[in-house]
Amino acid sequence: MEKTWTVVGFEDESVEAVPTSWIIGDQCYWPTQKYSSVKNMIINNENVNTCWPLHKIKVFRNATCDNYLSARAKTKLAEETSDLQSEKENKRKRINKICSSSDDDETPQLSETRINLSPPPRYKKKKMSKTPLYQQKSSDDEPQHSQTLFNVSPAPSYKKILKTPKKRAETVVFTTPISSVGGSQSRAEAVCNQTCNKCCTRKDDRLILQTILTQTNVIKHMTSDVLLEMQQLKRNVRAVPEQSESLYDKLVDVKFPINDQETLDRFNNHLNSSSVYTLAVNELSKLGGKDTSHFIRRVCSTLLTVEFAQGFSFYGRKRKKPFHTLKITKVLIDAAEQAALGGSSCETEKCIQSWLRRCPEKCAKSLNNTI
Known part of the structure; x- marks a missing residue:
């Protein structure tokens, strides 16, 4: 499978190049480790882990690259415009349209006319609203979905490297959408919820088993010490008949x-x-x-x-x-x-x-x- 990177924008107005496999629709998985570890995972294009929390993102046009250096270059460009197409790709040959009459006898006064089209308007970057997308009210045309609750921390900013302690990933609560639109996304969310619950249960079981093994080893050593003391006492005590006189x-x-x-x-x-x-x-x-x-x-x-x-x-x-x-x-x-x-x-x-x-x-x- 070819490894690619895509430039996306998060809700805190930070822009980052992430592996394309981490993106599902308008959401992106983000690890809970330190930023230095996350950066190495991005460069190595590691596989996605469904236990990671999901975050709302904005995907830019022409934002997918087949190498990380190109994606990093487009990350800086994404802070100014939403179209990440390179300058070489923007340079297109303009074809001058020639309008001529099909019948020269009837319209002798018309000659070849060149129509120069005006350049397209430049796209103005819109500021991303601070309100999360999942809290905004949907329009009447879009299908209504049931409310989705995210109890996860926001993705770390690219510019600010935060040293966060290692904590257990919080449980993500998902509900089934009402309409059939976005069915693949809801299935991925359900799989993530089930995987997270299994991870938490396995960690609790491991802690209980570790405690039981520790107590068993302590009891085993105590029993061994008691047996050694009993054997030593048997060696010291000898069956010598008591003598009333020497x-x-x-x-x-x-x-x-x-x-x-x-x-x-x-x-x-x-x-x-x-x-x-x-x-x-x-x-x-x-x-x-x-x-x-x-x-x-x-x-x-x-x-x-x-x-x-x-x-x-x-x-x-x-x-x-x-x-x-x-x-x-x-x-x-x-x-x-x-x-x-x-x-x-x-x-x-x-x-x-x-x-x-x-x-x-x-x-x-x-x-x-x-x-």
């Missing part, structure tokens, strides 16, 4: 840390009881540590002194007493496993061996510090 209170005849063989034998005999064994495992597992090696160092230092432990070896080598045969070794392995620090029994045994191997060094170091 290991130290129950074993009165055993003094910790153990520093002689007799006390170690009594403690080893107490561990043969299942209740004492379970109590010892639960009590020692609460000491905790960074890893298995740290946990074993803390527990062994609580149960045995370094001076007494240096006489033991895990397997009884170097003429030392065996440590793996004692009941306390199994208590250390089970306590490390319950504290979730022991990867395996072999790893826990290696940590016990390392602690027993360093006991002589620690004992010698403590003696040097005392001296």
